Amino acid sequence: MIVKEIKNFSISQIDRSGQCFRMVKLDEGIYGVTAADRYVQVSQEGTRVCFSCTEQEYKEFWQQYFDLDTDYETYLAQIDPQDKYLSDAARRGSGIRILRQDLWEMIVTFLISQQNTIARIRRCVQNICEKFGEECFTPDGISYYAFPKPQVLANASEEELRACNLGYRSKYVLRTAQSIINGEVSLDAVRSMTYDDARAELLKLYGIGEKVSACICLFALHSLEAFPVDTHIRQALEKHYPNGFPHERYSGVQGVMQQYIFYQELFPEV
DNA sequence: TGCCAGGCTGATA
DNA sequence: TATCAGCCTGGC
Numbered sequence: 001m002i003v004k005e006i007k008n009f010s011i012s013q014i015d016r017s018g019q020c021f022r023m024v025k026l027d028e029g030i031y032g033v034t035a036a037d038r039y040v041q042v043s044q045e046g047t048r049v050c051f052s053c054t055e056q057e058y059k060e061f062w063q064q065y066f067d068l069d070t071d072y073e074t075y076l077a078q079i080d081p082q083d084k085y086l087s088d089a090a091r092r093g094s095g096i097r098i099l100r101q102d103l104w105e106m107i108v109t110f111l112i113s114q115q116n117t118i119a120r121i122r123r124c125v126q127n128i129c130e131k132f133g134e135e136c137f138t139p140d141g142i143s144y145y146a147f148p149k150p151q152v153l154a155n156a157s158e159e160e161l162r163a164c165n166l167g168y169r170s171k172y173v174l175r176t177a178q179s180i181i182n183g184e185v186s187l188d189a190v191r192s193m194t195y196d197d198a199r200a201e202l203l204k205l206y207g208i209g210e211k212v213s214a215c216i217c218l219f220a221l222h223s224l225e226a227f228p229v230d231t232h233i234r235q236a237l238e239k240h241y242p243n244g245f246p247h248e249r250y251s252g253v254q255g256v257m258q259q260y261i262f263y264q265e266l267f268p269e270v
Numbered sequence: 271t272g273c274c275a276g277g278c279t280g281a282t283a
Numbered sequence: 284t285a286t287c288a289g290c291c292t293g294g295c
Contacts, residue, residue: 018276114277120293121276167291172278209278230276262276 002058006049008072010095011042017263018118019098019219021109021125022147035065036102037146039138052138067097067222075256080249085240089097089264096259103187105147106181106220107205110212112173115263120165128173129166132156141153150187153177172207178206197221218255227254233263 001238011031015023022034030043041052042060051058063069070096079090112124132148153161154177161170186203188199195217202207202213227247229237237245250257 110276111278113275115275115290115292117275117293123280150293165292168289169291207278210278215276228276231274261278264272266276 001113002053002055003059003168004049004051004068005047006068008048008094009044009047009049009068009097011044011049013093013095013263014066014097014099016095016267017259018195018266019215019259020099021118022100022105022129024047031170032142032144033145033166034144036105037134037136038062038066039136039142039144052131052140053182062098067100070097072256073096075253078250078253079257080246083246085264086260088165089260091255092267093260093263096256096263098190098224098255098259099223100222101219102147103191103216103220104217107202107208108147108153108173108220109177111176111207112166112169113215114169114207114212116169124165128161128166131160131164150177152182154181169207175206176208191221195221198223199226218258224253224255225251227258230262232262236261 012025014020015025015031015070015261020033020035020190020237026032026041028044030041032041038057038061042056043050049060056156069153076094078096079085079086108128109121109125113121116124129145129147132146132152133254134148136146138144141144142255148201153173156174156177158170158174160174161241164170166173180187185201190201193201198217198221201214202216203210208216211228211230214226218224218228227245
């Protein structure tokens with residue numbers, strides 16, 4: 001167990017921001033987080049954050065994962081003070097971080113996300129991890145499941161994926177996994193691409209459109225210029241930015257602003 | 271009962 | 284090129 005003082009970090013806001021579907025609320029202010037084949041418990045009181053891992057594991061993995069090397073004050077300071085809506089949204093969501101998650105995990109997760117609710121996306125991801133992922137144990141004996149590799153999902157049947165409640169998205173996950181395995185799209189290549197190239201490359205995968213591609217770039221490649229527009233964001237833009245969102249002003253950090261807006265729209269009174 | 275949820279594909283004009 | 288139905292399924 002290690003303890004850190006961290007500003008502009010809220011594990012509960014990150015949980016509700018809808019970018020990670022492998023976080024479980026264990027108790028008030030205490031969350032279990034699974035990423036790739038790792039697991040950590042995070043508990044928070046104010047700026048005091050406890051991680052149930054060694055200092056080495058924190059530095060090697062979780063510090064980057066939670067984007068804790070970044071000072072989010074610089075993003076918050078860029079917000080137009082005349083823009084009351086975004087200023088309020090950012091103030092309320094100022095503990096959100098853009099996580100640095102695994103590319104393959106984000107591809108599958110956001111394929112599943114379409115026409116779906118956050119609660120159901122969580123269940124679907126949990127189902128495929130439990131059915132196809134490897135069972136792991138923490139040093140304390142806590143059991144969790146690693147995210148299944150492309151090879152495993154490529155060899156699954158559409159029926160097996162449907163049994164995980166993926167519905168019509170099953171064929172998207174299956175064909176995308178097969179495209180990765182047969183080399184049509186290289187995950188390593190995507191990781192080294194610019195945002196525009198990565199976005200275009202991901203669009204080659206069956207079931208991935210503009211919105212899903214932007215989400216993957218934002219949450220896996222940390223392309224902060226990505227600005228995924230879903231139904232919530234579209235409604236917010238129509239209401240608060242009838243003349244268009246000022247992308248120029250927030251060039252290169254639109255993704256952070258998108259998260260503040262998304263959080264505000266989903267949790268307007270929390 | 272019907273609509274909608276963090277969209278996308280494929281058919282049609 | 285643009286438009287639109289159809290798709291899984293659970294919650295309201």
